[in-house]
Amino acid sequence: xxxxxxxxxxxxxxxxxxxxxxxxxxxxxxxxxxxxxxxxxxxxxxxxxxxxxxxxxxxxxxxxxxxxxxxxxxxxxxxxxxxxxxxxxxxxxxxxxxxxxxxxxxxxxxxxxxxxxxxxxxxxxxxxxxxxxxxxxxxxxxxxxxxxxxxxxxxxxxxxxxxxxxxxxxxxxxxxxxxxxxxxxxxxxxxxxxxxxxxxxxxxxxxxxxxxxxxxxxxxxxxxxxxxxxxxxxxxxxxxxxxxxxxxxxxxxxxxxxxxxxxxxxxxxxxxxxxxxxxxxxxxxxxxxxxxxxxxxxxxxxxxxxxxxxxxxxxxxxxxxxxxxxxxxxxxxxxxxxxxxxxxxxxxxxxxxxxxxxxxxxxxxxxxxxxxxxxxxxxxxxxxxxxxxxxxxxxxxxxxxxxxxxxxxxxxxxxxxxxxxxxxxxxxxxxxxxxxxxxxxxxxxxxxxxxxxxxxxxxxxxxxxxxxxxxxxxxxxxxxxxxxxxxxxxxxxxxxxxxxxxxxxxxxxxxxxxxxxxxxxxxxxxxxxxxxxxxxxxxxxxxxxxxxxxxxxxxxxxxxxxxxxxxxxxxxxxxxxxxxxxxxxxxxxxxxxxxxxxxxxxxxxxxxxxxxxxxxxxxxxxxxxxxxxxxxxxxxxxxxxxxxxxxxxxxxxxxxxxxxxxxxxxxxxxxxxxxxxxxxxxxxxxx
Numbered sequence: 191x192x193x194x195x196x197x198x199x200x201x202x203x204x205x206x207x208x209x210x211x212x213x214x215x216x217x218x219x220x221x222x223x224x225x226x227x228x229x230x231x232x233x234x235x236x237x238x239x240x241x242x243x244x245x246x247x248x249x250x251x252x253x254x255x256x257x258x259x260x261x262x263x264x265x266x267x268x269x270x271x272x273x274x275x276x277x278x279x280x281x282x283x284x285x286x287x288x289x290x291x292x293x294x295x296x297x298x299x300x301x302x303x304x305x306x307x308x309x310x311x312x313x314x315x316x317x318x319x320x321x322x323x324x325x326x327x328x329x330x331x332x333x334x335x336x337x338x339x340x341x342x343x344x345x346x347x348x349x350x351x352x353x354x355x356x357x358x359x360x361x362x363x364x365x366x367x368x369x370x371x372x373x374x375x376x377x378x379x380x381x382x383x384x385x386x387x388x389x390x391x392x393x394x395x396x397x398x399x400x401x402x403x404x405x406x407x408x409x410x411x412x413x414x415x416x417x418x419x420x421x422x423x424x425x426x427x428x429x430x431x432x433x434x435x436x437x438x439x440x441x442x443x444x445x446x447x448x449x450x451x452x453x454x455x456x457x458x459x460x461x462x463x464x465x466x467x468x469x470x471x472x473x474x475x476x477x478x479x480x481x482x483x484x485x486x487x488x489x490x491x492x493x494x495x496x497x498x499x500x501x502x503x504x505x506x507x508x509x510x511x512x513x514x515x516x517x518x519x520x521x522x523x524x525x526x527x528x529x530x531x532x533x534x535x536x537x538x539x540x541x542x543x544x545x546x547x548x549x550x551x552x553x554x555x556x557x558x559x560x561x562x563x564x565x566x567x568x569x570x571x572x573x574x575x576x577x578x579x580x581x582x583x584x585x586x587x588x589x590x591x592x593x594x595x596x597x598x599x600x601x602x603x604x605x606x607x608x609x610x611x612x613x614x615x616x617x618x619x620x621x622x623x624x625x626x627x628x629x630x631x632x633x634x635x636x637x638x639x640x641x642x643x644x645x646x647x648x649x650x651x652x653x654x655x656x657x658x659x660x661x662x663x664x665x666x667x668x669x670x671x672x673x674x675x676x677x678x679x680x681x682x683x684x685x686x687x688x689x690x691x692x693x694x695x696x697x698x699x700x701x702x703x704x705x706x707x708x709x710x711x712x713x714x715x716x717x718x719x720x721x722x723x724x725x726x727x728x729x730x731x732x733x734x735x736x737x738x739x740x741x742x743x744x745x746x747x748x749x750x751x752x753x754x755x756x757x758x759x760x761x762x763x764x765x766x767x768x769x770x771x772x773x774x775x776x777x778x779x780x781x782x783x784x785x786x787x788x789x790x791x792x793x794x795x796x797x798x799x800x801x802x803x804x805x806x807x808x809x810x811x812x813x814x815x816x817x818x819x820x821x822x823x824x825x826x827x828x829x830x831x832x833x834x835x836x837x838x839x840x841x842x843x844x845x846x847x848x849x850x851x852x853x854x855x856x857x858x859x860x861x862x863x864x865x866x867x868x869x870x871x872x873x874x875x876x877x
Contacts, residue, residue, distance in 0.1 A: 206240040207233040209368045211388030216507030217381060226506050231388065233364050236266040236284040240399050250292045250399040257288070257301060258318055258326050269303055269316065276330055278314055281305035287364065290399055300386075302370065304363050312337075315361050317372075319345055329357070335826075337362030338552060343374065355381075358515070360552065366390045367523065367547055375515055387505045387523060466546075471839050473535075474545045483533030484526070491532070500560050518556030524548045541775035544846050545839050554845065555818070558853035590733040590783045592712050596685045598783035599731065603686035608834055610666070613824035615640065618666035618696075621727045621757060622813035622862045629815035636819060639812075643757070643864075644672045644726075650805065650866035651722035651755035653678050660720040660747055662713045663728035667693030667706070673724070674705035681720070683711045714739065719749045726757045727862075729792070734770055734785045737792075741799040748869045754801065756792075756865040759813075763788035765859075780847050789863065796867055803867045810861035817852035824848060 214226045232252075234240060239252050255261035259268025269284050288301040303316040317329040317339075327345035343355045355376035362369060368388040373380050468475045492510050495502055501513040504522045513519065522528050528548040531539030543549055551557045590598060614620060615636035623639035624646060625632040632639070647669070653659055655677030661670050664684035670693070673680050684690050690710045697706045709716075713728075723744050732740045744754060766788040777784060789806075796803055824831070824844060831841055854860035 206235070206238075207364070208391045209233070209364065209388035210391055211368060211386050212505050214383075214385045214387075214505050214507055216383045230391075231287060231289055231368075231386070233285055233287050233368075236264075236269065236286055239265070242399050248294075250290050252286070252288070252290045253296075256291055256296050256298065258328055269305070272316065272328060272330070273305065273314070278305070278330070279307070281313060282307055283310075285363070287368075287370070300370070300372065300384075302361055304361075312363055315339060317341075317359060317361065321345070329359075331359070331361075333359075333361055336360075336552065364388075364390075369521075369523065369550065371521075373515070380515055383503075383507065385505050466839055467837065470837070471545070474542050474839055477527055478530050478534035478539075480530065480534050484529040485533075487533035488529045491529075494564075498560050498564065500557055518551065518553035518560065520549055520551050520557050522549050538773070538775045538778055541779070541843075541846060541850075545843050547842070554849040555821070555852045555856070558850055559856045562853045562859045563857035590731070590736050592714065594783065595712065595732070598781075599685050600687075601782055602780065603684075604688040606834055607666070607688050607692045609831065609836065612827045612830050612834075613820050617641065617668045618692075619644070619668050620665055622809065623816045624809055625812050625815065629812045632815070636816070639816075640668070641672065644669050646807075647724055647726065647755035647757060647864055648673055648676065649755075650753065650864060651724050652753040653722050653724070653755075657721045658719075659722045659724065660716065662723065662725040662744070663731075664689055664693050664708060665726070667696045667708065669724060669726060670706045670708070671697060671700050671702060674700075674702040678705065678722075680706045681709065681716070682706065683709045683713055683716060685710065685712055714743055716743075716747060718747070719752075720747055721749060721752050722754070723748050723752070724755045727759060729756065729758045730786050731781065731784050733783050734766075734787070734791075737787060737795050738798060741795040741801065745799040745801055745869060748801075750869055751871045752869050753804075754865075754867050754869075756867070758792060758863055758865065759786050760789050760792070760861045760863055761786045761854075761859065763790045766791060776847070776850070779843055786860070789861075792865065796865075801867045801869055803865065805864075805866040807864045808861050809864075810855045810858060813860075813862045814852050814855035817848055817855065821845065821848035821852065 209231050211229050211231055212226055213229055232240075234252060241247060242250055252265065253261075254263060254265050254268060257265060257268065259265075259271060263271075265286065266284055270280055273280070283306040285304040285306065286301065287304070288298045289296055297320075298318070299320055301318040301320075303318070304312055305314045305316070307313040312333065314330060314332050317331065318326060319329070320326050325345070329341045331339035331341055333339040337360055339359045339361060341357045341359070343357055355374050358373040358375055360369065360371040366389070368386065368390070370387075371383065371385040373384075374382040466475050491502070495511040497512050499513045499517045500511045501517060501519040502510040502522065503519060504525050508525075511517075524547075527546065528543045531543040531546075531548065533539070535542065610618065610620065617637045617640045619636075619640040622643065623636055624643035625634050625639045626642065651659070653673050653676055657673075657676075657678040659670075659673050659678045659680045661673070661680060661682035664670065664682040664686075666689055667682070670680040670682040674697075682693070684693070687710060690708055694708045697703055697708060725744075729737065729740060748754065766786065770785065793803060828841055831844075832838075851860075855862070
């Protein structure tokens with residue numbers, strides 16, 4: 191299984207990183223009891239372990255004796271020896287998440303060793319567990335793309351649990367934020383969950399351990415908290431299991447190569463950078479303060495997820511939702527900030543909270559699919575009436591006039607041709623593919639499925655040799671190239687300067703410049719008549735108040751008897767009407783000025799324009815699979831996205847956008863349809 195990209199998860203570049211953390215232990219069975227404890231921890235490179243100057247090293251140090259292996263050998267040598275015993279290669283770097291010994295004392299209930307291979311990818315992880323009796327055990331695992339791993343429990347830790355069950359761990363490589371969790375799973379139940387969530391603190395360039403001396407009792411406090419927890423459980427009537435032989439020895443579990451497979455994306459847990467550009471992301475940097483709205487949002491969230499198959503968790507052990515251990519989860523990293531944003535701006539705030547790192551998920555598309563499937567019922571009916579008062583109205587500046595449309599398109603499609611090249615297939619087609627069979631099981635590559643979609647649309651429009659074709663919305667030129675290869679003469683228009691430039695280049699490289707005319711022009715400014723008009727997922731960008739204008743323009747440009755092939759994303763008619771003037775997260779950050787039509791609204795506008803509908807093909811689940819593949823590629827290439835100058839907030843925003851869109855189609859809240867329609871012949875004329 192592929193390792194985790196160190197760039198995607200913000201691998202450290204300095205000698206050491208220190209984190210202020212909150213450690214939470216929550217036992218749910220046989221007694222429900224929880225405690226939290228503030229502490230700190232460090233992420234260090236075993237080739238550059240921070241040290242105090244000579245004469246002071248007894249005050250604070252990372253020592254081999256405090257971990258597994260030969261106490262006389264180095265930490266790195268001990269890790270390499272363990273890896274070699276299990277057939278693992280020597281890592282290029284090893285990063286250790288642990289505490290140093292301070293003033294003669296250290297307690298690391300969990301130490302994590304991240305083994306990085308070529309290119310900075312996590313190839314394996316060692317989770318070293320230590321119990322209060324001095325025993326240690328190492329679990330050697332290969333986590334999936336977002337840091338999840340599993341292992342059978344094989345070491346005596348808590349006196350109140352036997353050595354049985356199964357661990358589900360989340361061990362993403364820490365960046366500016368730290369998130370580690372260990373869940374004990376026993377027969378589908380989760381009797382114990384421990385989490386450690388933290389934020390990086392500034393350290394000196396030399397990686398000095400002086401800051402460790404400021405909190406010399408931090409790890410001792412954690413030990414005392416665990417013991418106090420045990421005493422409380424004992425006083426409540428819980429009796430310990432006998433300690434098995436060998437519980438004070440050091441053991442190693444063989445590598446587990448089969449972590450739970452769900453969503454193998456790398457960017458989900460990538461935390462935002464410490465310094466967010468306030469000019470680029472003012473509403474992500476700023477945090478609203480509306481105590482009443484936050485309280486209402488918290489109550490509504492609890493009610494909304496109460497019957498949903500998802501899990502909502504917090505660091506202090508709070509658990510909401512009806513989901514089981516196998517269902518997707520949403521973890522609130524900063525609950526107060528999350529509720530503030532949600533209460534202030536609804537779903538916009540929900541999206542901005544993800545961009546800010548206030549919440550994360552082990553299955554982003556899965557969580558959003560559940561929510562999208564209940565979109566119309568998440569808010570109680572009585573509160574639905576207050577929708578217009580609570581939600582923000584679209585800014586008039588986003589109206590798709592000729593000038594306004596250019597600005598709206600510029601904000602999305604002119605981001606960078608290189609950005610789109612990173613995650614689209616070689617055809618550079620930015621719309622749903624059409625697979626030959628079940629899209630979730632299809633072995634087809636995207637170019638093949640995209641060409642099938644394009645060819646079917648050209649067939650709907652009757653495009654053949656000699657046809658005069660108008661394409662509204664060029665993209666990067668693949669449809670016009672495909673039409674010209676049939677011998678058609680194509681006029682294709684776009685108002686994206688980046689797309690036009692690359693489309694011209696691709697047309698010339700294909701040797702079709704004499705058949706394809708790429709124009710940087712608004713569709714309303716085109717003159718003349720054509721045998722066929724084709725347009726792929728363009729109607730969503732023109733704005734609801736311009737749909738009538740869009741279809742009348744198509745009718746005016748089409749000769750009598752001409753045919754149209756139109757591909758459009760659609761949504762239920764009642765939801766379309768309810769959101770007509772609503773300012774959404776997608777409109778604010780992804781597609782300014784856009785609005786998704788309903789099938790009914792398209793039919794009505796087609797009729798009003800004097801056109802006649804001839805066919806409809808729905809294939810929404812094909813779009814879900816297309817988006818899943820785009821997102822997988824986008825997140826796997828997070829390093830390359832960063833090199834193009836797009837910061838962490840942007841990358842989280844696009845991961846959410848692609849997941850959000852996939853969820854819409856997977857839940858069938860959204861659909862994509864190819865429509866065929868014609869312009870009737872004039873009375874007394876023949877085809």
